[in-house]
Amino acid sequence: MKIFNKKFPNIFLNKRKFYTKSSDKTSFFDERIIVEKKSFFREWDSKRSKLAAALSNGISQIGIKEGSVVLYLGASHGYTPSFVSDIIGDSGFVFCVEISPVVARDLVVICEKRKNMTPILASANHPETYKQLVVEADIVYQDIAQKNQVEIFLKNCNAYLKKEGFGLLTIKSRSIDITKKPKMIFKEVMKVLEEKMTVVDYRTLEPHEKDHALFVVKKK
Amino acid sequence: MVDFKKLRINNILLAKKTIREAVCEDDFIINSINNIEDLAKVANVLCKRLRQWYSLYLPEMYNKIGDNEAFVRLVLKKDKNTLMKELKLSETMGSDLSKNNLKPILALASRIDSLYTLRNELKDYLKKIMGVYCKNLLTLAGTVLGAKLIESGGSLKKLALMPSSTIQMLGAEKALFRHLKSGARPPKHGIILQHPLVGGAPKNKKGKAARLLADKLSIAIRTDFFKGEFIGNKLKEELKKRLK
Ligand SMILES: C[S@@+](CC[C@H](N)C(=O)[O-])C[C@H]1O[C@@H](n2cnc3c(N)ncnc32)[C@H](O)[C@@H]1O
Numbered sequence: 445m446k447i448f449n450k451k452f453p454n455i456f457l458n459k460r461k462f463y464t465k466s467s468d469k470t471s472f473f474d475e476r477i478i479v480e481k482k483s484f485f486r487e488w489d490s491k492r493s494k495l496a497a498a499l500s501n502g503i504s505q506i507g508i509k510e511g512s513v514v515l516y517l518g519a520s521h522g523y524t525p526s527f528v529s530d531i532i533g534d535s536g537f538v539f540c541v542e543i544s545p546v547v548a549r550d551l552v553v554i555c556e557k558r559k560n561m562t563p564i565l566a567s568a569n570h571p572e573t574y575k576q577l578v579v580e581a582d583i584v585y586q587d588i589a590q591k592n593q594v595e596i597f598l599k600n601c602n603a604y605l606k607k608e609g610f611g612l613l614t615i616k617s618r619s620i621d622i623t624k625k626p627k628m629i630f631k632e633v634m635k636v637l638e639e640k641m642t643v644v645d646y647r648t649l650e651p652h653e654k655d656h657a658l659f660v661v662k663k664k
Numbered sequence: 665m666v667d668f669k670k671l672r673i674n675n676i677l678l679a680k681k682t683i684r685e686a687v688c689e690d691d692f693i694i695n696s697i698n699n700i701e702d703l704a705k706v707a708n709v710l711c712k713r714l715r716q717w718y719s720l721y722l723p724e725m726y727n728k729i730g731d732n733e734a735f736v737r738l739v740l741k742k743d744k745n746t747l748m749k750e751l752k753l754s755e756t757m758g759s760d761l762s763k764n765n766l767k768p769i770l771a772l773a774s775r776i777d778s779l780y781t782l783r784n785e786l787k788d789y790l791k792k793i794m795g796v797y798c799k800n801l802l803t804l805a806g807t808v809l810g811a812k813l814i815e816s817g818g819s820l821k822k823l824a825l826m827p828s829s830t831i832q833m834l835g836a837e838k839a840l841f842r843h844l845k846s847g848a849r850p851p852k853h854g855i856i857l858q859h860p861l862v863g864g865a866p867k868n869k870k871g872k873a874a875r876l877l878a879d880k881l882s883i884a885i886r887t888d889f890f891k892g893e894f895i896g897n898k899l900k901e902e903l904k905k906r907l908k
Contacts, residue, residue, distance in 0.1 A: 537668050537672075539675075545682065545683045545686035545687075548679065548683055549683060551679075552676060552679050552680060552683065555672075555675075555676055555679075556676060559669075559672070560668075561672075562671065562672040562675040562676060562679075563675060563676060563679040564675055564678075564679065565678070565679045565682035565683060565686075577671070577674075577675050577678070579666050579671070618841075622841060622844045622845060623844050623845075
């Protein structure tokens with residue numbers, strides 16, 4: 445197991461696969477677990493996680509590091525959130541917002557196991573509804589396939605992201621407009637983001653995900 | 665200093681409560697219809713096996729009785745001689761099986777029969793809860809199609825917020841995406857094709873029938889969702905008239 449990149453000291457590489465160091469040896473998602481020097485490393489699949497896909501495609505910065513407070517929108521069963529939880533460690537914290545009660549059942553189970561995770565059953569489209577349940581965050585991460593996904597992201601960054609904090613936004617071009625070329629959509633998204641934020645980097649997610657991109661922005 | 669420990673515990677409790685309280689009619693309907701469909705699939709697979717096995721005994725039944733459910737009932741209710749008489753067979757290619765060899769065949773038939781019974785019970789249950797929750801949809805679409813629409817749409821609420829053109833295409837999403845992306849021929853309908861007024865329409869009228877049905881379904885669903893009055897029969901009559 446070696447460190448993936450000096451910039452990401454908590455992300456590891458082994459035989460071209462990503463791993464994070466976990467305090468827990470439970471494999472919630474059937475992911476492979478490697479034990480090395482009494483530490484547990486969980487395999488992080490770029491096909492299942494857009495964040496891992498962006499890393500694999502060479503994204504230069506993700507902002508998420510040891511001790512980060514993360515607001516995660518569209519947490520689903522908790523796959524990517526669990527790796528974020530590994531990266532930020534005991535001194536970090538991740539708030540996992542998910543709208544669907546059915547998938548959130550798995551999310552709750554993981555949150556009960558991990559001391560730095562908590563679930564929030566709410567729509568990210570209405571950030572005011574979880575005002576009492578979250579705190580200001582160093583990172584806002586969003587993975588929601590909705591037509592107004594950019595608007596949802598900006599609303600949340602506006603309400604909860606610290607100044608100079610990082611925002612990570614995954615875009616599924618099909619959800620915005622299926623008839624347009626993904627490239628055009630990404631261009632439009634870039635323009636909207638640039639009005640409010642500093643765009644740090646972005647990557648399309650081929651071959652891991654079709655017609656997807658991940659944007660990294662910084663709050664001015 | 666933020667007390668993350670407390671925040672975490674409170675949020676977990678709150679999330680559990682929200683999940684608990686979110687259980688509603690839509691969940692009962694979606695689980696029932698998914699099981700109804702799978703029970704039918706499983707029963708039909710097993711029935712094919714039963715037909716092969718039973719053919720050692722009375723092969724002439726295989727082609728004479730096409731309906732699976734009827735086949736199983738006959739195997740269970742009537743003995744070989746009675747069946748031969750009823751099917752007007754003077755002889756059979758089937759062998760006389762010993763009690764010992766017949767027993768497992770009948771046991772299989774009896775299990776398949778109980779699958780069909782369970783499916784019918786679930787349909788009755790669905791009809792009952794849909795009669796209270798969405799009587800207009802039930803009346804216009806029927807139990808199975810009505811429930812499938814709720815399953816495809818996600819919930820009655822989501823259906824109520826959909827334009828009728830989306831309801832018309834539910835279940836044909838793949839073909840629709842293909843059309844939008846690459847200009848392939850657009851689909852005319854999704855699962856509403858299962859409605860007798862659409863499925864039974866002549867080929868060149870199917871598209872129109874699908875559109876009209878989707879319009880009426882949309883009205884029925886919205887009326888149900890906003891707890892309006894019963895207009896199911898009226899909608900059905902209007903639809904029949906327009907499709908004459
Ligand atoms: C693509 S999945 C997320 C996968 C997850 N990020 C991962 O990598 O493991 C999108 C999730 O967003 C949820 N979602 C959709 N709309 C939402 C909203 N308005 N607020 C919160 N979650 C939403 C969906 O229920 C779904 O679980």
